Amino acid sequence: MRKLLILLCFVPFVMLGQNQITGIIHEANPDTKQQPLFGANLIWLGTSVGTSTDIDGQFTIPFKPEYKQLVISYVGFKSDTLTITTAKPIMHYLNPTSDLDEVIVQSRKKASSRSYLRAQNTILVSSAELLKAACCNLSESFETNPSIDVNFSDAVTGTKQIKMLGLSSPYILIATENIPSIRGASQAFGLSFIPGTWVESIQITKGAGSVVNGFESIAGQINAELVKPSTDNAFFVNLYGASSTRLELNTHFNTEVSEKWSTGLYLHGNTHQEKHDVNADGFMDMPIYSQVNVMNRWQYTDPEKGFVSFVNLRYLRDDKQSGQLDFDPDTDKLTTNAWGSEIDTKRYELSAKLGYVNPEIPWQSLGVQFALSNHKQESYFGLNQYDIEHTSIYSNVIYNSIIDDSRHKIKTGINFTYDAYDEFVIAQNFARTERSFGGFFEYSFDNLELFTLTAGLRVDSHNLLGEFITPRVHMRYSPWSKSAFKASVGRGKRSANIFAENQNLFASSRAISILNTTGAIYGLDPEIAWNYGVSYLQGFNLFDRAADITFDFYRTDFQNQVVVDLENAQEVSFYNLEGDSYANSFQVELNYNVFEHFNLRTAYKFYDVKTQYQTGKLAKPLTPKHRVFGNVSYETEIKNNSNWKFDLTYNWLSEQRFSLTNNNPIQYQLDDYSDPVGTLNTQITRVFSPKFEVYLGGENITNVRQNNPIVSADNPFGSSFDTNFVYGPIFGSMYYAGLRYKLK
Amino acid sequence: MKKLVLVLLMIATTVTFAQDKNKRESLEVDGVCAMCKSRIEKACFKTKGVKSAIWSVETHELKLIFDENKTDLKTIEANVAGVGHDTKALKATDEAYGSVHNCCKYRDEEVQDDHKKE
Numbered sequence: 001m002r003k004l005l006i007l008l009c010f011v012p013f014v015m016l017g018q019n020q021i022t023g024i025i026h027e028a029n030p031d032t033k034q035q036p037l038f039g040a041n042l043i044w045l046g047t048s049v050g051t052s053t054d055i056d057g058q059f060t061i062p063f064k065p066e067y068k069q070l071v072i073s074y075v076g077f078k079s080d081t082l083t084i085t086t087a088k089p090i091m092h093y094l095n096p097t098s099d100l101d102e103v104i105v106q107s108r109k110k111a112s113s114r115s116y117l118r119a120q121n122t123i124l125v126s127s128a129e130l131l132k133a134a135c136c137n138l139s140e141s142f143e144t145n146p147s148i149d150v151n152f153s154d155a156v157t158g159t160k161q162i163k164m165l166g167l168s169s170p171y172i173l174i175a176t177e178n179i180p181s182i183r184g185a186s187q188a189f190g191l192s193f194i195p196g197t198w199v200e201s202i203q204i205t206k207g208a209g210s211v212v213n214g215f216e217s218i219a220g221q222i223n224a225e226l227v228k229p230s231t232d233n234a235f236f237v238n239l240y241g242a243s244s245t246r247l248e249l250n251t252h253f254n255t256e257v258s259e260k261w262s263t264g265l266y267l268h269g270n271t272h273q274e275k276h277d278v279n280a281d282g283f284m285d286m287p288i289y290s291q292v293n294v295m296n297r298w299q300y301t302d303p304e305k306g307f308v309s310f311v312n313l314r315y316l317r318d319d320k321q322s323g324q325l326d327f328d329p330d331t332d333k334l335t336t337n338a339w340g341s342e343i344d345t346k347r348y349e350l351s352a353k354l355g356y357v358n359p360e361i362p363w364q365s366l367g368v369q370f371a372l373s374n375h376k377q378e379s380y381f382g383l384n385q386y387d388i389e390h391t392s393i394y395s396n397v398i399y400n401s402i403i404d405d406s407r408h409k410i411k412t413g414i415n416f417t418y419d420a421y422d423e424f425v426i427a428q429n430f431a432r433t434e435r436s437f438g439g440f441f442e443y444s445f446d447n448l449e450l451f452t453l454t455a456g457l458r459v460d461s462h463n464l465l466g467e468f469i470t471p472r473v474h475m476r477y478s479p480w481s482k483s484a485f486k487a488s489v490g491r492g493k494r495s496a497n498i499f500a501e502n503q504n505l506f507a508s509s510r511a512i513s514i515l516n517t518t519g520a521i522y523g524l525d526p527e528i529a530w531n532y533g534v535s536y537l538q539g540f541n542l543f544d545r546a547a548d549i550t551f552d553f554y555r556t557d558f559q560n561q562v563v564v565d566l567e568n569a570q571e572v573s574f575y576n577l578e579g580d581s582y583a584n585s586f587q588v589e590l591n592y593n594v595f596e597h598f599n600l601r602t603a604y605k606f607y608d609v610k611t612q613y614q615t616g617k618l619a620k621p622l623t624p625k626h627r628v629f630g631n632v633s634y635e636t637e638i639k640n641n642s643n644w645k646f647d648l649t650y651n652w653l654s655e656q657r658f659s660l661t662n663n664n665p666i667q668y669q670l671d672d673y674s675d676p677v678g679t680l681n682t683q684i685t686r687v688f689s690p691k692f693e694v695y696l697g698g699e700n701i702t703n704v705r706q707n708n709p710i711v712s713a714d715n716p717f718g719s720s721f722d723t724n725f726v727y728g729p730i731f732g733s734m735y736y737a738g739l740r741y742k743l744k
Numbered sequence: 745m746k747k748l749v750l751v752l753l754m755i756a757t758t759v760t761f762a763q764d765k766n767k768r769e770s771l772e773v774d775g776v777c778a779m780c781k782s783r784i785e786k787a788c789f790k791t792k793g794v795k796s797a798i799w800s801v802e803t804h805e806l807k808l809i810f811d812e813n814k815t816d817l818k819t820i821e822a823n824v825a826g827v828g829h830d831t832k833a834l835k836a837t838d839e840a841y842g843s844v845h846n847c848c849k850y851r852d853e854e855v856q857d858d859h860k861k862e
Contacts, residue, residue: 041802051805052803360766361766361809405796
């Protein structure tokens with residue numbers, strides 16, 4: 001060694017940075033799914049320089065100008081040779097060989113999967129899973145996922161809300177591309193403002209999430225990755241029509257502007273203009289509405305220098321009208337002529353991301369995120385006027401590196417958030433500004449075999465929540481083959497936007513009262529909760545077919561919560577928790593590949609969610625104790641580039657508690673519990689070619705309906721009127737059809 | 745004097761160049777499966793100074809990044825062979841090879857074929 005050094009001293013020695021090419025290899029399959037190839041081999045012709053693709057089909061290969069021909073090969077596929085002149089990212093499709101003198105055993109990538117290796121209990125939902133239902137927007141894209149519950153928030157606005165671990169969406173941190181996006185003013189309707197076709201994949205993390213994205217998540221985190229200009233289709237159109245006369249149109253245009261720049265324009269429009277009243281209560285079963293949603297993305301990629309960047313611009317306009325059939329906004333707005341409601345939303349967004357990965361040192365990277373949004377909602381519900389404007393800034397700098405070696409990874413960084421709220425509630429103005437500045441540090445250890453640990457800590461200073469720390473720990477242990485025991489614990493803290501999150505309560509005659517006055521947010525204190533969870537995932541073979549089973553148990557314990565008390569039927573009171581409030585959730589999920597192309601997913605869930613109200617410790621209203629879920633999907637063999645896909649999803653919810661109605665007149669009193677409710681959805685897709693497919697589906701095909709979803713519908717200005725006792729479908733069955741056409 | 749300084753400087757710079765803190769190397773290591781992968785990578789990390797080690801089950805390529813001030817390729821190779829995996833330059837001893845799990849006996853053609861089916 002020393003001799004070598006001495007020698008080296010006399011040899012002028014220059015290290016040249018080696019260029020690299022990155023890319024992704026897909027299977028060219030006619031059903032047009034992006035099917036990454038795992039383990040495809042790449043080699044520069046005439047050299048021994050090569051690599052192979054990882055689980056996501058991605059690869060990185062050294063590049064020198066003298067390398068010209070890149071050979072890509074994979075068992076069962078035709079080898080291709082590409083001529084490479086510049087270090088541009090490569091996106092290539094390999095064609096399966098058609099000669100049948102060998103039998104090729106392939107495993108198909110599942111549409112949604114749990115990770116055996118990550119410390120966090122994360123479910124990855126790929127684009128294939130998202131196509132199992134029409135999923136016109138993000139709130140509908142969870143219909144085939146047992147971890148998330150989707151239900152209507154009320155009987156008039158037609159909004160679907162989601163729950164996780166028995167807690168509603170304000171307790172879930174919902175982000176798009178890791179920027180918290182559905183929060184504050186957009187909490188109630190934000191999920192319907194993200195069109196389904198824009199979503200590339202979703203990651204659902206149960207329990208305490210990573211500290212990187214902030215301190216607000218309590219029940220879990222949902223992150224939606226959007227389609228990217230460099231990988232999305234050059235042209236895509238999706239047309240959807242439903243028997244309720246809901247129409248939707250999505251178009252994507254993506255193009256390369258230069259070697260490093262590409263851009264995409266995504267247009268979404270939906271409209272529904274027919275009034276329905278299936279249950280003859282005089283109220284529309286769903287609102288009439290129209291939405292225009294436009295996004296423009298710019299992507300910059302420079303693999304040689306290790307830069308990737310995105311700039312997004314977005315504009316949304318959404319108008320809804322609901323209420324009685326004969327309500328005319330021009331003459332009846334805010335009068336007692338007829339009960340009606342309008343919700344008009346405008347939203348502007350600008351976000352930018354810059355990522356740098358050191359081309360020489362793969363573990364070193366730096367990311368900068370910035371997002372600015374303005375959300376303005378003007379609305380009234382009967383005589384209750386509610387306006388909110390929310391301007392938000394989010395910024396985040398994150399640095400990734402290692403300690404000693406790549407088994408010890410660290411993430412650290414800072415973020416700054418700013419939220420200005422301006423609200424007009426019935427006859428009162430509320431305004432507040434929230435500013436927070438924080439730093440985070442996350443350490444993860446992977447011993448490469450059995451054990452992974454992620455420990456994160458945040459320190460934040462917030463003008464209304466004070467200075468506080470947020471610790472979160474996750475671990476995974478895999479003692480034997482195909483197993484993963486996971487445990488997590490973490491703390492979350494947030495300010496409850498009581499009006500924005502509970503807008504559905506304006507569509508009632510309840511008098512609003514806030515019982516505390518000393519807190520910083522509407523007189524109330526911030527919500528603080530600890531979440532604990534354990535899960536066990538085991539893969540196994542049953543009759544020679546792959547299966548896996550997951551058990552998980554989570555508990556969320558509130559130290560403080562803003563209690564929404566509906567136990568007096570003519571009032572809603574908000575107050576700080578005094579006593580216990582917890583949510584226990586147990587879930588068992590089984591996935592089984594019954595035979596080739598036929599998959600079964602089934603799950604059972606148990607919820608025990610209780611809160612100390614002023615009248616006693618009661619189960620949370622409208623939260624079923626039991627849920628049974630089943631989904632079967634079948635695809636036929638692909639012949640001449642075309643095939644059929646069938647999907648069937650069943651959901652059963654046990655009885656749900658109604659908040660007390662015993663102080664209403666007798667005709668407006670409800671039972672203590674709702675009926676159980678089971679719904680069946682189905683979809684058939686016909687793939688004609690990689691470019692063109694048509695789908696046909698039915699929601700709630702057994703036509704299950706909740707008969708009287710509105711209390712006191714005959715007297716909407718009386719003191720008992722309430723639209724919030726909704727536990728099941730209102731409209732009955734709905735059929736839809738649509739097409740997708742794409743050009744690569 | 746000037747010349748001396750210049751020469752000294754040159755030597756100093758070449759030395760720092762030669763002592764790359766993040767030296768990248770790649771070599772071929774025999775093995776068949778994910779268990780081998782973890783065994784090979786762990787052996788690399790046991791060597792002080794190795795920062796990153798990624799072994800590919802398909803290509804048998806071991807990609808290394810290490811600090812030349814603390815270790816060298818020979819030492820790493822010796823450690824990999826020490827846990828029973830052959831490299832082009834260094835064959836593992838029979839004793840070391842004997843210590844690998846039965847399903848990982850990569851020198852055995854039957855075992856190789858078994859893993860090809862995966």
